[in-house]
Amino acid sequence: MCVGLDVDPQKIPVHLSHEKEPMLAFNKTIVDATAPYCVAYKPNTAFYEAQGVKGWLVLEKTVDYIRAQYPDKFLIADAKRGDIGNTSKMYAETFFRHMDFDAVTLSPYMGYDTVAPFFEYPGKWAIVLGLTSNASAAEMQMQPTGNKRMYQHVLESVAAWGSKENTMFVIGATRAKELEEVRKIVPEHFLLVPGVGAQGGSLTDVANYGLTPQGGLLVNSSRGIIYASADEGFAEAAAMQARQVQQQMKNLLPVR
Numbered sequence: 001m002c003v004g005l006d007v008d009p010q011k012i013p014v015h016l017s018h019e020k021e022p023m024l025a026f027n028k029t030i031v032d033a034t035a036p037y038c039v040a041y042k043p044n045t046a047f048y049e050a051q052g053v054k055g056w057l058v059l060e061k062t063v064d065y066i067r068a069q070y071p072d073k074f075l076i077a078d079a080k081r082g083d084i085g086n087t088s089k090m091y092a093e094t095f096f097r098h099m100d101f102d103a104v105t106l107s108p109y110m111g112y113d114t115v116a117p118f119f120e121y122p123g124k125w126a127i128v129l130g131l132t133s134n135a136s137a138a139e140m141q142m143q144p145t146g147n148k149r150m151y152q153h154v155l156e157s158v159a160a161w162g163s164k165e166n167t168m169f170v171i172g173a174t175r176a177k178e179l180e181e182v183r184k185i186v187p188e189h190f191l192l193v194p195g196v197g198a199q200g201g202s203l204t205d206v207a208n209y210g211l212t213p214q215g216g217l218l219v220n221s222s223r224g225i226i227y228a229s230a231d232e233g234f235a236e237a238a239a240m241q242a243r244q245v246q247q248q249m250k251n252l253l254p255v256r
Contacts, residue, residue: 001246002040002076002192004222005030005062007047011227013234023051027062030226031070033239037246040074041066042192042220063099074218075101076127076192082107082114092117096124103127105170105192108154112161119162126167128158131182133172133195151178155185164188168218171210173201179209188212194220196245203245207252215253221245 005027012026019025031041043062048055066073077095081088081104095101096118103125108114118126131141131151141151148156155169164186171182173195182191191210195201196219203219210217225245229237 001038001242001249002042002074002218002220003030003034003038003225003242004078004194004220005041005043005047005226006078006222007043007226009051011230013230013232015232021054021058021061023048023055023058024061024065026226027058028065029235030238031062031066033235034225034242035070035073037239037242038073040076040218040220042076042078042222044078044222060099063101067100074103076103076105077101078105080105080107080129082109084110084113088114089117092121096121103168105129108158115158115161119166124166126162127192128154128167128169130155130158130169130191131171131175131178133174133201137172152181152185155182159186159189164190168192170194173203173206173219176202176205176209179206183210183212188214188216190216190218192218192220194222196221196224203248204252207249211253219245219249 007023007026009023012022016022016025043059045059048059063075066075079095081091083091095104104118105127106115106118108128115126115128118124131137143150145153158167168190169186171179171191171193173193193206196203206217206219225238225241228241
C-alpha cells in the first residue's frame with residue numbers, strides 16, 4: 001500500500017492551526033500513524049506548490065522526515081511532469097538529486113525525451129501515466145490508433161524505453177477490467193494504482209486482474225486515509241483506515 005499525502009490546508013484539523021507549519025505537523029502525524037501499514041508515500045506536489053515557497057519547504061521537510069524516521073519507505077513525487085531537453089533534465093535533478101525521491105510520475109505525451117533523463121539515475125524509477133482513473137481519460141487514452149487503443153500504444157512504447165527495474169505505469173483502479181489487457185502488454189512491470197477508496201475503485205477487482213506472482217501492484221489511497229477524521233483523533237482514524245486497507249490487500253494476495 002501507498003499513502004498519498006495530498007494535503008489540502010482547508011482539511012487539516014483545526015487544532016493543528018496553532019502549529020508553526022500546520023501542513024508539516026499534519027504530515028508527520030499521518031506518517032507516524034500509517035507507517036506500520038504501508039511501503040510507500042506519495043505527496044502530490046500540486047498541493048505544496050499551491051502554497052508557494054512555504055509549500056515547497058514543507059514538501060522538502062516531509063521528505064527529510066520520512067527519510068530520517070522511516071528510511072525503508074519508497075517515496076514518490078506525484079508531479080506528472082512532461083517536458084523535453086534541459087527542462088526534463090532539471091525536473092529529474094530536482095526530484096532525484098535535490099529532494100531525494102525514489103520515483104516521479106511522468107506524462108509521456110512528448111515522447112522518449114520526456115522520460116529519458118529520469119533513467120540516468122540508478123535505482124530511481126519513472127512512473128508513466130498509462131490509463132488513469134478520471135472519467136474524461138477516455139477522451140484521449142481509449143481512442144483507437146490503428147488496431148490499438150492509445151493507452152496500449154503508450155504501454156508498449158514506454159516499456160521498450162526502460163525496463164521492469166526502472167519503469168512503472170499508472171493504471172487507475174476504476175479501470176480494473178482493462179488491467180487484464182494491461183497485463184498482456186506489461187506482464188512483469190509494477191503498476192501504481194490510484195483510485196481505490198474515495199474514487200470508487202475496487203481493490204478486489206484490481207487484485208483479480210492485476211496481481212502477478214511477485215505482487216506487481218502498488219495501490220495508493222489518499223483521501224480515504226488521511227482525511228478519515230477531522231477531529232483530534234485524526235491520526236488514530238487514519239491508522240485504522242490504513243490497517244483495514246492493508247488487511248484487505250493481505251487477504252487478496254493468495255488470489256494468484
